[in-house]
Amino acid sequence: MADVLTFTDRGIYCPAGDFYIDPWQPVDRALITHGHSDHARPGMGRYLATTGTAPVMRHRLGEITLDTISYGEERQIGDATVSFHPAGHVPGSAQIRVEVKGQVWVVSGDYKTVADGLSEPFEPVKCHAFITECTFGLPIFKWTPQDVLTNQINDWWATNAAAGRTSILGAYALGKAQRLLATVNPDIGPILTHGAIENTNEVLRNQGITLPKTTYATADITAKTHPGALVLATPSALGTTWTRRFGPASTAFASGWMALRGVRRRRAADRGFIVSDHADWDGLNEAIKATGATKVFATHGYTSAFQRWLKEQGYDAHVVSTDYHGESLDNAEEAEA
């Protein structure tokens, strides 16, 4: 039997429907899992994405031919039936289910299994083959429970505010920043945002997502005008002159990589909060199990170790080389909206 999906140097391809999923080279027809720049790239003839992902794609990619689809809605493309299902990664993010002649394959895109209070929660989709990310596919990655995390961040902010310090928190412009906004207690003080984050906030608010009040940190806004503030900045803005006017300040990063002491120290922030929009080790394993798939392809992340682990668990596991980055501390590109 022919494979439902194949792996090409342009991206993940469906021969039966003649379309690509999250391609990294220009193609005629692209199905997009979510709006991060390594998955939704410019230059495609036409795009298909969820209603929740469309606004941010338009914001980032400008004039594009974009068709939208709701979660769970089935669409026939050539000989393939496709549908999109919540991936829990960022608002609007989807796993893409492709069925050809009774064979079902699912592309996970990026996903996490725990609810973040903002994104549509992850839904396992039964399939024969599952193409999974494994950014954090090692047993050293186990995320802090959401309620503990909320307390940690609120405590940090409140302590700083009481000591007359600004709290500067580095987070990706799309997803992480809004998730943190939905988490923190806005009664502690004013919330200021970096331009890239404020732009994304506006896009999400326009599509009906509720976020606490934020103020775009223009040049005249400083620690003096907004004492005790929480400043949300993109990781690339941290440690630059942009943050200087908020001093004295305590800086923090919010990332899954903060689980590692060495990385925390390399970033030289005062605090590291362990929070990721990707699945942790237990999340990956549970998600794969829940699909019932026997065949698993590991894409970006610790692929070779994760493949070997899956094989030992009895899966027909493979590694696929793609051009996705996952959650990278060292590439600023995902942060730029």
Place this chain on the structure above:
Amino acid sequence: MKDIATLFTRIDESTKTTVKTAALADYFQTADPGDRLWTIALFTGRRPKRTITATRLREWAAEVAGLPDWLFEESYSIVGDLAETIALVLPPAEHDDDQSLTYWIDNIKRLSTLDEDDRKAGILRAWNSLPTTQRFLFTKLLTGGFRIGVSAKLITRALAQATGQPEAQLTHKLMGNWTPDTATWESLIEADDPTADLSRPYPFYLAYQLDSLDDLGPPADWNAERKWDGIRGQLIIRGGEHHLWSRGEDLMTDRFPELAQLKDYLPDGTVIDGEVLAYADEKPMSFNALQKRIGRKTVPKKLLTEAPVILMAYDLLEYEGKDIRDAPLKDRRNRLKTLVNQTPDTSPIRLSDTVPFTTWEDLAKAREQSREIGAEGLMLKRLDSPYLSGRKRGDWWKWKIDPLTIDAVMIYAQAGHGRRANLFTDYTFAVRSGNDLVPFTKAYSGLTDAEFREITAWVRKNTLQKFGPVRQVPPTHVFEIAFEGIQASPRHKSGVALRFPRMARWRKDKPVDEANTLDDLKEMLATYG
């Protein structure tokens, strides 16, 4: 253990020295005195004896976490720290026993008296009753090294804040042979007898690299000596015994048994700062010869004749039992000279000779000869300078020779671990040989974080082949490799081994076909090897 975990977290979370010092000072005022002493001991490299092998710890942690050994190893290679890996992979603890640091250390010491099954049960019980940070610290104690970004200097500063004693006095008190089993908080810190311990060394005085000769004033104010390339050491002769300390506060007495005879020739109450050198025919042997002696606790006879060592004496710190560090260098050197001259010619000590000069130009010429005579450069010391402690500017300068350099092509990249997890920082470099590239060295330091990030992004996009953690990349980027020495080495494909190789510059301006060749490398070997 909660106190020390809180202290650790406060120190580890901050990059600011003031915050770290305040956290330590708080701790030294409030924690249990026994725990305080252990904390000082741990932060200054004194740890309980290892009672369990790292191999067993790995096996047991993998077993408790339900992981195959290879996956544990894979995780370890990313984290870069065994104790941290163990703390991360284990399931959450089921109990929370709040016991003191001293309790857990006694527990660890007792392990040595138990058979393996009981040891395992003890360790598993500890893992299961400590929250993650405490578990990490406990496992750190089991595995040894306890370096967590706290220098001895920081400890002393915090102790000074907590006790009101001067830093210099505390620095001296903390040196030497004590352990929490032989000392108490009272005897070590509070008591007023810094000479209680006969083996106690003085803090070393270290110099910065000279930026410019311009600010030094008249040449006549200065003493110049060769900067020898061995192991800096402090020889202590007190109470009829001798001790040899390294700069890292390692006791090296037994590693260099030939120095024992010096206690017969030098009077009691003598402390000399010098350089341990492998030395034959009145000249230093290569650092490689000394390397064979390093890390050996006992020395076979053959090695003693192949690589005999001497102490090249730089300075005299204690004379007739008195601390003379405040006396001017000129006087200290005169006394040192007299002492060294009294010893027989066959005894393993030499005075580090003064390099004569009247103008700075003379001295610059003398510096050019360094490599020929096996020195690393020159040391400049003000003739009226006291012997200070730690690295200080002003009175002492090192004036090292410029490193050797070669332009090489990067051919493999490997991700670092620990601080550098997730970044490609370890590279293999090659020189050209006809149409081939011959690998000759690895290097992993010298670039900025921004450069490492740039290369990492490039490696990700340009990997030709993966060999486990190693990525083969197309020969595209040329780097200037700086190094301190070059030696013939049959173990390396290129036939050479470099000393201290590092990346001096990323030569973005140089195409691959302008990188140096194997012949260039061989010529350097012939000249400097």
